[in-house]
Amino acid sequence: MSNPLHKKHDFIERSILSALAFLKDATLSEEYANRKGFLQSLDPRFKTISFLAFLVTAVSLKSAILISPLYVLCLILALLSRIPLRNFLLRTLFFIPLFSLFIVLPTLFSVVTPGEPLWSFHISGINAIITRPGLDGAVLFVLRVATSVSLVVLLSVTTRHSELLKVLRLFGVPQLFVLTVSMCYRYLYLFATMVENIFTAVKSRVGVVSHQRHGQNVVAWNIANTWNRTTQMSEEVYMAMLSRGYTGEPRLLSKFNATPKDWLWLLSAVVICAFLLYKGYSL
């Protein structure tokens, strides 16, 4: 049986451990990126450029009818890339209410968007009217956000993070920056595991129920300890870099191999975007 006192006092610990578990599972596992699917087989440079083109198209279009093919394309790509549709929809649709639904809610009503009334009702004696332009605008906004989020999620889950970082070099980002971010990313997992271990060690010595003040002390001590260990480790990592010839100007492997399939994909993406944008301007 769960102890309510326990639940009340260890919320910080549970929050930290849940956050670490999410970080390790969702961000660092690269489960989908390692699968053999269509998007995974594309050169990350071509994939990133094509997805940027899709994103620009999605935010430029002013018609929900024209954006919807892009959203359907996302779903097809998810299937071709062996991403379970249920997981993909959960992951993308979860963010939509957060980012768009609450923002868009007031624009449904005539107070913010006047126009042809569609539906009216009373809330606490106030007459609320939903208008057609309000509804159209809301649908367009929600669809645009859903498509954009889907594109970003697709790109990030089907590409290894190290490769995505290397693509940054295409846009003129210095190698030193790419190396630093890659290293931060590489050590996130190590430090997440370290913090988890510290909590387990504390729990094994003091038991599961601890007073709130004691819990705060543990968290504070944990932060200080992690800081010390990361500082020490950063010095050692620098030594390891020096030992292998690092002189302040890193040289990294540029392991990209473009195939005719990548060029074909890029061409298709450009044609789709151009067609949708042309249709958008024609409307």
Place this chain on the structure above:
Amino acid sequence: MSDIIFEVKDVHYSYLGKFPALCGVDMTIRSGEKIAVIGANGTGKSTLLQLLDGLIFPDRGTVTAFGERLLEHSEVYEKAAHRFRQRVGLVFQNADIQLFCPSVREDIAFGPLQFGVAEGEVNRRILEVADVLDIQHLLERVPHQLSIGEKRRVAIASVLAIDPDVYLFDEPTAGLDPLTVRHIIDFIVNANQRGKTIITATHDLHIIGEIADTVYVFGRNKSIVRGGSSESILNDRSLLESNNLIHIHRHHHDGREHVHQHLPLEPHD
């Protein structure tokens, strides 16, 4: 003599200026030698390797490598540093420190790329060292997903790809399963047979006979207590006992328990 690689003279080193790590160490290492530095925890073995790799510099005394004194901020050292690093490779005790790139392939490539090796040649070396250390299947993996033994082999591969003349190993077999220990010992022996100089810091006496011809024992006073052939050192019970290097076993025999020490070269009764 021209075949001297390292000459360490009266070296003193302390951390933060107040925690002594080495106190008056003298040592000469020649080309092609197999050296082991043994001692209990905290006797300065890792510090010595970092000094030999030019990562830290002595408070007092001198370290000379390939005929040139290693000095921090010295113009000669700055110019020679790149060539020096190509000739000396250190495999760190903690493989997580050494594997800082996002994938195994990039970690192996990092060293040669810094030395200006062309990417085609780097790719060839990656495949070659992966074959030697049997890590072909790990090349695209992320270092944090590897086991300790796999990390250690990748760390060795990252140094092997540079192809240095001198290998410095810091506790290469600590915490590994017997088969991985065997692979690492074989690698060290093979490298030495190819003319490489090997310096290994360890307190695992069981591997000394294979990985070293000469052994230096570091004591609690942070200096060399004795140096000599591996056989003479491993058979000196009082020397090993006084330096906390003897294995102590607790056994059950015929319903009674007894505790005894034994030397690595001694048959176990």
